Structure formats: structure tokens, C-alpha cells
Amino acid sequence: MTNEPTGNIKKGMEVELKIESLAFGGRGVARVNGFVVFIDDVLPGQRVLIRVTRKRKGYAEARLLQILEPSPEEVAAKCRHFGECGGCRFQHLDYRAQLKYKREQVLESLERIGGFVNPTVLDPIPSPDIFYYRNKMEYSFGRRRWLSREEIDADQIIKPRDFALGLHVRGRYDRILDLDECFLQSSASVEMLSLVKETARGSGIQPYSTEDHTGYWRHLVIREGKNTGETLINIVTADEPRNLRLVDDLARMLKQQFPQITTIVHNINRRKAEVAIGQEERVLHGPGTITERIGARRYRISANSFFQTNTKCAEILYQKVAEFADFKGDELVYDLYAGAGTISLYIADSVRQVVGFELVPDAVKDAEANCELNGIDNCSFVLCDLKDAGGLQHSQNGEEPDAIIIDPPRAGMHHDVVNQVIAINPQKIVYVSCNPTTFARDAQALSSAGYSLQDIQPVDMFPMTVHIELVSLFRKV
Ligand SMILES: C[S@@+](CC[C@H](N)C(=O)[O-])C[C@H]1O[C@@H](n2cnc3c(N)ncnc32)[C@H](O)[C@@H]1O
Known part of the structure; x- marks a missing residue:
């Protein structure tokens, strides 16, 4: 009815x-x-x-x-896996419409969650590339392959059901979609994925299963320096010394077939958690890291450190950070959630000193190495959990920062960190967010403490997906 x-x-x-x-x-x-x-x-x-x-x-x-x-904004999706794969959600929505709705979502979050009235949200800056824009892909092995629509419609199973390497099926963390094509990273990335898949499947050793915690193959991570052409392969497995030879052989094949691969590492993950990070890393080829260039800077990236996934858009994002901060040259700046020091290094020439704060030891090591690589001597990094008492230092030799840059993970800032930032009382805060809802919550707290939210600039780091990135400026009034 x-x-x-x-x-x-x-x-x-x-x-x-x-x-x-x-x-x-x-x-x-x-x-x-x-x-x-x-x-x-x-x-x-x-x-x-x-x-x-x-x-x-x-x-x-x-x-x-x-x-x-139908919707007048609907377009034909490019990928055969679209609709089932968890990677892209809006390949069938015209790109201009994607930007329009992302802007509306930022506005709606600020009004509904942050209580702001008519905040000025600028039109999102589009990504220079809307396909093949990612510099990192993290593929998962699985024992329960998702059966595609074509297989079900044709009532014909075309591949083994108990082996898959690809991305999670949308909304199904127990099922892996065996990828045959993908437009997110590069065509070479898909070819590398195919070689790893065929070789691992041919090994007769099962993928790791989170149900019974047996099996071996866990993840394949591919990182590409979009501006340098360097490629890092990270093979993540469970711990089984008898199988090391298989990984070594696989690394040799990859090296032979893809000369652009500059380094290969093997991460051994002994934990049950489904993460592509090991407790032990073996470097099988090259230096174990790649470099990427953003603006005038070169960045060393290891298998496990955070780096913005859309290189070209990251440059736009960092330009906006610098533009909003409008440094005069003599400032002390804090960079909270500094990752591998990308923002710190990007702004280093425009200020007197930068202090970055970061939780992950490898990222801090990368940040320090990045300073050396770029001949920068006015940045330092503090390894800490920002939400712990004493994590965020309120001053450097008695001097408080003039500006604070904040780039937290999706969960936004812990309220203790918000309170510490407010207590430090900087004139300017530049907040980079990858989640408009937690941003709206934190913006409300900063606004209640006397900060005026001025510019909000979304930058579309993640075309075809639901994700939103933005840069904003708060000024003490
Ligand atoms: C969105 S990334 C930003 C990285 C960097 N600003 C960039 O542009 O590449 C967030 C960073 O916050 C770090 N992080 C998460 N929770 C943290 C905490 N409680 N204390 C310090 N750093 C944290 C993560 O390790 C990650 O490197």
C-alpha cells in the first residue's frame, strides 16, 4: 500500500x-x-x-x-565494482554536485551541532585530479570473498570463494571484494595488486581470518610519491617464520616486474586487531621509506606514518593554512597532531620557530628526518599524547605560541586538549578538520572561549567519497 x-x-x-x-x-x-x-x-x-x-x-x-x-545530477559510474565496493560512494554523482553537497554538510553541521548562525562556508576547492588521486591504498586479504552481482546473476562462480585481495564491501567488515579494477591510486597499483594476489593465492597459504585468528596474508599497502615517482610496497602478514621465504620470493617478483618500486617492506602483525601495522618490520628492498614532494619540501614517508593521501590537494590545503595564518616571520607556532611534520616544514620559512606535537613515534622520527632532509633547523617535535597532562607544553622557554595549528584525527580534539589550547590563549588558531561534525563541536567550544570563527574553506581531498576536509581560521576577539 x-x-x-x-x-x-x-x-x-x-x-x-x-x-x-x-x-x-x-x-x-x-x-x-x-x-x-x-x-x-x-x-x-x-x-x-x-x-x-x-x-x-x-x-x-x-x-x-x-x-x-532519476536525479538530474546522476552520471555513469566508471568502475565495475561501484555500488558494492566500500572505496567510492559517489562515482555516480556529478563532481560539481559532490562539491555542492559537501559544502552544505559543513554548513549544516556548524548550524546544528555548533549553534552558529549562517557561518560563511566558502565553495570547496576541487581536487586537481578526481580519479587516481590517492598516494596510498591499503588492501586487505580475506577468506570470504564477496560474490559479485555478475556471478550471482549468471549463476557462475568465476574465482575461488575462499581467497580475496581488495577492499571491504560497503558496510561489511567481514567481506572482501576481490578487486579487478580501481580508479583511486593508479593503474600500476592495480597491476601490483594482481601480481600479489596471484602469487599469494598460488602459495596455498590461507589469508588471515579475524574469526579464528589463523592464516597468514593480512594486508598489502602501496604508497606512491605522486611528485617523485617513488613507490613503497608493504606486505603485512601474521607471524610464521616458515613462510618468510614466500614473502621474500614475492618481493623479488615485484621488484623484477615493476622497476618503479623503490622499496619493499614486510610488516609482521602479531596482534588480533585488523590493522596494517606490524610490530616488526623487515626491509626487503631499498631504504624502507619513500620521499614525496609538496611545494619546495621533500618528505620521507615510512610504511606506517600518516601522510595526507591526496598529494596535490595537500599542497592546496597547506597553502590555505599559510594564507589563513598570515605569518609575519617572527612567530612561535605550535603544530598539534603534527604527523610526519608536513605542515610544520611547509610553514617553517615563514615563521621564527615551530614546535610539533605527535603521538606516533615513527611519525616523529620521520618529522625529524624531514627537517634534516630539507635543511630546516627551526622545527622541533614532541612525542606525546596531547590529551595527557603535560603533553601539550604551554610555553617554550617562557614564551607562549602566537598561533596554533590543529589537525586532529576524525574524532576531533579531546576536550582536555581544547581546554589547554584555550588556556594558552593564542591570537590565531588554524584548524584543519577531516570531520565537519567534530569540527563543529570543537568550533563551538573555541567560540564560547572568545574565538571568532572567520573563514571556513573546504578542500576536496577525497573525490567520489563521503569524506570532507576543511581549513578554518579562529581569531581571539
Ligand atoms: C589528521 S593527522 C594530521 C597529520 C599532519 N598534520 C599532516 O597534515 O600530515 C592526525 C595526526 O594526529 C596524531 N594523533 C592522534 N591522536 C593524537 C594524540 N592524542 N596526541 C598526539 N597526536 C595524536 C596521529 O598520529 C596523526 O599523525
């Missing part, structure tokens, strides 16, 4: 409606007499038939039953 839209939404009800916009995270938003309904797998502009699956206070969730009218 199809009902006309009414505000009187009930679970199980079927409704025809038009999708109005996209919420952060990618769900479609529609309204039934003002009542908000969230629906997966839809695009704004579509007229759809939905079934309400859950009603909550203030909103409902629904499942798509049928698309009745």
Missing part, C-alpha cells in the same frame, strides 16, 4: 518522496511534512518509493524500494 506523505510516519509505512539533499556520511535526506527521513543508496533529485524501517524522536530511517524518477 502506498500512502501520500504525511507527518504521521510509522514503521513499515511505504511513502513516495523526493530526495532533497545528502547528510554527512552519504545518506539521502527527505522530508515528510517537515519530518526528516534518512535513506541509504539514493541521490538528491530522485523521486523514490521507500519503506520506513525505524522511527526515532525527530527523524525516521527508511529503505529504498524503487527509484521512480
Whole structure:
């Protein structure tokens, strides 16, 4: 039974409606007499038939039953895995529309969560490349291969079911989609993936399983210096000394077939957690790190350190950081969540001194090596957990920083860190965020402490995905 839209939404009800916009995270938003309904797998502009699956206070969730009218913003997806793969979500949405909805999501988060009224969110800066933009891909091995739509439709299984190397299926952390193509990193990356897959499968040794914690092959990480052409391969396995020879042989084959590979490492992960980081690293070829260039700087990157995944966009992002901070040359600057020191080094020539704070020891080592590589002597790095008491030093030789740059992970800043920043009382804060909702929360706290939120510039680091990156400026009033 199809009902006309009414505000009187009930679970199980079927409704025809038009999708109005996209919420952060990618769900479609529609309204039934003002009542908000969230629906997966839809695009704004579509007229759809939905079934309400859950009603909550203030909103409902629904499942798509049928698309009745297409969206004028829909385009053909490029990849054969689109719709099943967890890598790209919006390949079928025109790129200009992706930017428009990302801007709206930043605005909506700031209004709803941060309580800001009409904040000025600038138009997102597009990524120079909308495909092949990633410098890092992390593929997973799995024992439960996802059966593709074609296989199910043709009722024909074309590959072994118990071996896969690729990306997680959207929303399914127990299933791996065996990748045959991917437009996120480079065509060479997919060729390397195929060689590793065939060789690992041919070894007769099973992928590691998080269900019973047996098996060997865990991850393949490929990092490419987009501006240097250097390539790092990281093979991540469980701990089994008898299999080391297999990894060594695989490394030899990769080196022979792909001369652009400048280094190969083997990470042995003895933990149960599904992360591509080992407790032991063997360097099988080259220096164990690659370098990437952003602006005038060269950066050394190891297998496990954080580096912005879209090199060309990172340069735009850092230019914006420098532009917003508008340094005069004599400042002491703190760089919180410094990673491998990328922002610190980028701004080093424009200020007197930079102190970076970072949790991961390898990233701090990389940051220090990066200073040496670039002949920089006015940056130093503190290895610490910023949320611990004493993590964030309030001054350097009695001097407090003039500006603080903050680039936290998705969870945003711990409230103790927010309070410490407020206590330090810098004139300017430049906040780089990869999550508009935690940004809105932190922005609200800074604004309550007397900081005025001035410019908000989204930079589209992650085309085709739901992710949003932005740079913002706060000034003490
Ligand atoms: C989004 S990355 C930013 C890295 C760097 N600013 C850049 O542009 O490459 C966030 C960084 O914060 C670090 N981090 C996360 N939690 C932390 C904490 N509690 N204390 C210090 N650093 C932390 C992570 O290790 C990571 O390097």
C-alpha cells in the first residue's frame, strides 16, 4: 500500500518522496511534512518509493524500494565494482554536485551541532585530479570473498570463494571484494595488486581470518610519491617464520616486474586487531621509506606514518593554512597532531620557530628526518599524547605560541586538549578538520572561549567519497 506523505510516519509505512539533499556520511535526506527521513543508496533529485524501517524522536530511517524518477545530477559510474565496493560512494554523482553537497554538510553541521548562525562556508576547492588521486591504498586479504552481482546473476562462480585481495564491501567488515579494477591510486597499483594476489593465492597459504585468528596474508599497502615517482610496497602478514621465504620470493617478483618500486617492506602483525601495522618490520628492498614532494619540501614517508593521501590537494590545503595564518616571520607556532611534520616544514620559512606535537613515534622520527632532509633547523617535535597532562607544553622557554595549528584525527580534539589550547590563549588558531561534525563541536567550544570563527574553506581531498576536509581560521576577539 502506498500512502501520500504525511507527518504521521510509522514503521513499515511505504511513502513516495523526493530526495532533497545528502547528510554527512552519504545518506539521502527527505522530508515528510517537515519530518526528516534518512535513506541509504539514493541521490538528491530522485523521486523514490521507500519503506520506513525505524522511527526515532525527530527523524525516521527508511529503505529504498524503487527509484521512480532519476536525479538530474546522476552520471555513469566508471568502475565495475561501484555500488558494492566500500572505496567510492559517489562515482555516480556529478563532481560539481559532490562539491555542492559537501559544502552544505559543513554548513549544516556548524548550524546544528555548533549553534552558529549562517557561518560563511566558502565553495570547496576541487581536487586537481578526481580519479587516481590517492598516494596510498591499503588492501586487505580475506577468506570470504564477496560474490559479485555478475556471478550471482549468471549463476557462475568465476574465482575461488575462499581467497580475496581488495577492499571491504560497503558496510561489511567481514567481506572482501576481490578487486579487478580501481580508479583511486593508479593503474600500476592495480597491476601490483594482481601480481600479489596471484602469487599469494598460488602459495596455498590461507589469508588471515579475524574469526579464528589463523592464516597468514593480512594486508598489502602501496604508497606512491605522486611528485617523485617513488613507490613503497608493504606486505603485512601474521607471524610464521616458515613462510618468510614466500614473502621474500614475492618481493623479488615485484621488484623484477615493476622497476618503479623503490622499496619493499614486510610488516609482521602479531596482534588480533585488523590493522596494517606490524610490530616488526623487515626491509626487503631499498631504504624502507619513500620521499614525496609538496611545494619546495621533500618528505620521507615510512610504511606506517600518516601522510595526507591526496598529494596535490595537500599542497592546496597547506597553502590555505599559510594564507589563513598570515605569518609575519617572527612567530612561535605550535603544530598539534603534527604527523610526519608536513605542515610544520611547509610553514617553517615563514615563521621564527615551530614546535610539533605527535603521538606516533615513527611519525616523529620521520618529522625529524624531514627537517634534516630539507635543511630546516627551526622545527622541533614532541612525542606525546596531547590529551595527557603535560603533553601539550604551554610555553617554550617562557614564551607562549602566537598561533596554533590543529589537525586532529576524525574524532576531533579531546576536550582536555581544547581546554589547554584555550588556556594558552593564542591570537590565531588554524584548524584543519577531516570531520565537519567534530569540527563543529570543537568550533563551538573555541567560540564560547572568545574565538571568532572567520573563514571556513573546504578542500576536496577525497573525490567520489563521503569524506570532507576543511581549513578554518579562529581569531581571539
Ligand atoms: C589528521 S593527522 C594530521 C597529520 C599532519 N598534520 C599532516 O597534515 O600530515 C592526525 C595526526 O594526529 C596524531 N594523533 C592522534 N591522536 C593524537 C594524540 N592524542 N596526541 C598526539 N597526536 C595524536 C596521529 O598520529 C596523526 O599523525
